Amino acid sequence: MTIIDAHVHIGRFMPPFREGSDDFVADLIDSARSVGISRLVVTSLGNRGYTHYPTPQEFRAANDHVLEAMARFPDVLIGFCYVNPRYKEESLGEIDRCIVAGGMKGIKLWISQKASDSVVDPILARAAELGVPVLQHAWYKTTGNYPDESTPADVAAMARRHPTVNIIMAHLTGAGYRGVIDIAPYPNVHVDTSGGDPESTVVEFAVRELGAERVVFGSDAPGRSFGVQLGKVLGAGMEDERRELILHGNVERMLGL
Amino acid sequence: MIDVNAYRDSYPFRPGVLALEFDLTYRGFEGSLAVVSLLVSPLRAIFWEEPQTANEYAHADIRSYQQKRAAGAEIPNQLLVAVINPTLRNWERSLEQSHKELGAVAIKLHPNYHTYHLTDSAARELLRACGEKGLPVIVQMRMQDTRSHHPLMQVPDVDINEVLEAAAATPQTTFVIGGIKWGEASSKANDINALPNVWLDISQCEVADVLRRLIRLFGAGKLLFGTHAPLFYIKSALLKLEEARLTAEERELITERNARELFRL
Numbered sequence: 001m002t003i004i005d006a007h008v009h010i011g012r013f014m015p016p017f018r019e020g021s022d023d024f025v026a027d028l029i030d031s032a033r034s035v036g037i038s039r040l041v042v043t044s045l046g047n048r049g050y051t052h053y054p055t056p057q058e059f060r061a062a063n064d065h066v067l068e069a070m071a072r073f074p075d076v077l078i079g080f081c082y083v084n085p086r087y088k089e090e091s092l093g094e095i096d097r098c099i100v101a102g103g104m105k106g107i108k109l110w111i112s113q114k115a116s117d118s119v120v121d122p123i124l125a126r127a128a129e130l131g132v133p134v135l136q137h138a139w140y141k142t143t144g145n146y147p148d149e150s151t152p153a154d155v156a157a158m159a160r161r162h163p164t165v166n167i168i169m170a171h172l173t174g175a176g177y178r179g180v181i182d183i184a185p186y187p188n189v190h191v192d193t194s195g196g197d198p199e200s201t202v203v204e205f206a207v208r209e210l211g212a213e214r215v216v217f218g219s220d221a222p223g224r225s226f227g228v229q230l231g232k233v234l235g236a237g238m239e240d241e242r243r244e245l246i247l248h249g250n251v252e253r254m255l256g257l
Numbered sequence: 258m259i260d261v262n263a264y265r266d267s268y269p270f271r272p273g274v275l276a277l278e279f280d281l282t283y284r285g286f287e288g289s290l291a292v293v294s295l296l297v298s299p300l301r302a303i304f305w306e307e308p309q310t311a312n313e314y315a316h317a318d319i320r321s322y323q324q325k326r327a328a329g330a331e332i333p334n335q336l337l338v339a340v341i342n343p344t345l346r347n348w349e350r351s352l353e354q355s356h357k358e359l360g361a362v363a364i365k366l367h368p369n370y371h372t373y374h375l376t377d378s379a380a381r382e383l384l385r386a387c388g389e390k391g392l393p394v395i396v397q398m399r400m401q402d403t404r405s406h407h408p409l410m411q412v413p414d415v416d417i418n419e420v421l422e423a424a425a426a427t428p429q430t431t432f433v434i435g436g437i438k439w440g441e442a443s444s445k446a447n448d449i450n451a452l453p454n455v456w457l458d459i460s461q462c463e464v465a466d467v468l469r470r471l472i473r474l475f476g477a478g479k480l481l482f483g484t485h486a487p488l489f490y491i492k493s494a495l496l497k498l499e500e501a502r503l504t505a506e507e508r509e510l511i512t513e514r515n516a517r518e519l520f521r522l
Contacts, residue, residue: 017466019473031466034500141404142411176405197402197461198493200486201272222465227496235492 002248004078004257005032005226007135007170007194007218008040012047012065014222025069028222029076035227041218041251042066043080043108043135052146053112056090059083063098070103078255079104080135084112085120095126105255106133106168115150116157124162133166133254135192139174152179159186166254168216171195172206173232180209187214190250193232194218203236203246212242216250259294259516260494262395262435262460262483265315265335266300270407271488293333294522298365302340303400308371309351312339316359336522338363338395342371343379352383356390362520363393365435368419369412370400375423384423388430393519395458396420397435400488417441421448424455431519433481436461439470446474456519458483459511460494468501468511477503477510481519 010025018027032040044062045051051058059082066079081098083091098104107127113119115136127134136158138150145151152175159167167189169175173196175182180202183189191206191214206215219229233246251257299315302308319335326332339355341348341364355361364387366375373380375396387394399414406412417437424432434449435458442449442462449455457475459468460483471480484494498508516522 017470019469028465031500034466034502035496139404142406142408143404173402174404196405197463197485198490199271199401200488200490205272225463225465225467225497225500227498227500228463228467228493231490231493231496234496235490 001036001244002039003037003217003230004039004041004248004251005037005219005221006041006168006216006251007192008032008042008221009045009223010042010065010069011044011049011062013049017222025073025077029073032221032226035230037219037226037230039076039078041078041080041106041135042069043082045082045108045110050110052110052148053086054082054084056084056087056094059091060094060097063094063102063104066104067098067102078257080106080108082108082110083123085109085117085123086112088119088122091123092126095123095130099130099132106135108135110137111146111149113148114154116154120158121161124158124165127165128162131256133168135168135170137170138179139171140176140179141174152182155189156182156186159183159189163188166190168192168254170218171220172215173197173199173202177202177205180206184209190214190216190254192216192218193246194229195220195224198228198232198235200235203232204238207236207238207242207246212238212245213250215246217247258292258512259296259482259520259522260484260486261296261433261481261516261520262458263295263297263486264300264488265297265318266311268300268400268488269304270401270410290331290333295333295335296338296362296516296520297335298338298340298395303367303370307345308340308342309347309354312337312351312355312359312361336360336362336520338365340365340367341383342367342373343377343383344371344373348379348383349386352386352390352392356392361392362522363395363433365395365397367397367400369415375419381423381426384427384430388427391521393431393433395433395435396423398438398441399436399461417445421445421452421455424452428452428454430454432456433458433519435483436485438462439464439467442471443474449479450475455479456481456515459497460485460489463497466500468497468503472501472507477507478515480511481516482512
């Protein structure tokens with residue numbers, strides 16, 4: 001069975017982790033393959049570390065790394081373009097460079113702005129024109145979110161304004177039960193299972209509330225383990241047809257694979 | 258296969274964890290449930306003011322479970338890990354009862370939920386007493402990601418430095434660090450390796466290829482397979498083993514032999 005991981009990070013600063021290796025991206029792919037994951041949707045959030053408010057120069061450099069990696073592993077890696085909507089023109093230009101010309105398949109928004117902020121609207125409008133999804137980070141943290149870190153309620157507000165864009169809300173465990181309930185009324189919002197501990201029952205809850213068509217497997221590797229995160233989906237109680245949608249069918253549909 | 262970090266009872270902050278899916282998941286992995294042993298501690302003991310009653314209930318549940326097993330049911334073996342709170346004046350009696358009457362194979366401590374430090378005198382006494390009785394101590398670092406705690410019950414993680422200090426101060430006591438995170442394990446590797454009485458439960462350790470990295474840091478002899486089930490998906494712990502592409506010897510050590518020797522099973 002094909003398994004596509006919809007949420008993986010690469011970065012020039014990430015060290016190789018296989019014994020004797022000098023190639024982080026190759027290590028990552030090998031690690032994914034060890035548990036049967038064959039394709040990875042990758043983003044880079046910065047060359048020297050994850051950058052909360054990247055400048056155009058910084059997000060271009062990060063995306064360069066993804067384009068290079070895609071060229072090295074074209075059958076495995078699917079790139080998403082990281083932008084900062086606070087730089088409207090530069091972000092729109094970067095989307096054209098990476099997606100229209102470069103072959104990336106989606107847009108990544110992280111924590112440079114809340115998803116509910118209208119500053120994201122030009123980016124979402126361009127996503128609608130291109131027919132590509134937007135992967136939007138979200139989390140409900142008891143300990144407090146970053147200043148411009150979205151909650152699922154922010155993602156719901158984004159979805160309400162852009163009903164034709166497929167939005168993948170990242171981090172099911174971080175979004176939690178409240179987050180699933182927040183996005184349930186908006187059929188253009190999916191949730192990825194990436195990140196957070198492999199807390200049992202939350203995947204079943206998401207499938208029950210959203211339908212399997214709106215749940216996507218993701219790991220958030222390398223900060224997380226491919227095996228542990230895949231175990232959330234393989235360990236959850238559901239019919240095989242639903243599991244296949246989560247493991248590859250939904251992403252294939254959204255990305256036109 | 259021995260799972261050194263599993264639980265009984267329900268957890269107040271998450272639904273559905275009563276639905277133990279041990280049977281289906283382990284059967285798929287091991288072929289026969291008869292070869293699976295679970296070291297279980299009662300979740301109620303974390304939240305009740307007096308945990309010994311929860312230990313007694315768990316003991317009774319486990320005994321009926323074992324009777325089913327003896328009657329031929331193909332179910333995993335469950336073994337009690339008793340939770341002790343050293344801030345209660347009766348902890349010595351609870352320890353003795355857990356050891357002699359309830360058949361506990363280990364003691365689990367929750368210093369953060371029971372609001373004490375391992376450096377406190379009563380805790381030190383308890384750790385020494387466990388060493389004298391030959392009972393390993395599992396110090397549980399955390400139950401849940403602090404970012405997702407209930408807003409009115411935010412419980413900080415246990416300080417890894419405190420655990421290592423206590424292990425150094427009571428070298429005759431066997432320590433298992435339950436729910437240690439990758440960042441703690443990797444940053445304290447030298448200190449941990451300097452303590453021959455310390456082992457690591459891998460149930461909450463996570464980063465890409467985490468188990469292979471742990472083996473490189475500590476060797477397979479210091480690692481113990483745990484799931485944190487039913488709070489976590491068991492399948493996640495099992496796939497952690499797969500991701501590491503273990504040799505037969507590494508797998509035997511981590512999933513069985515280390516635990517069998519440590520807990521005298």
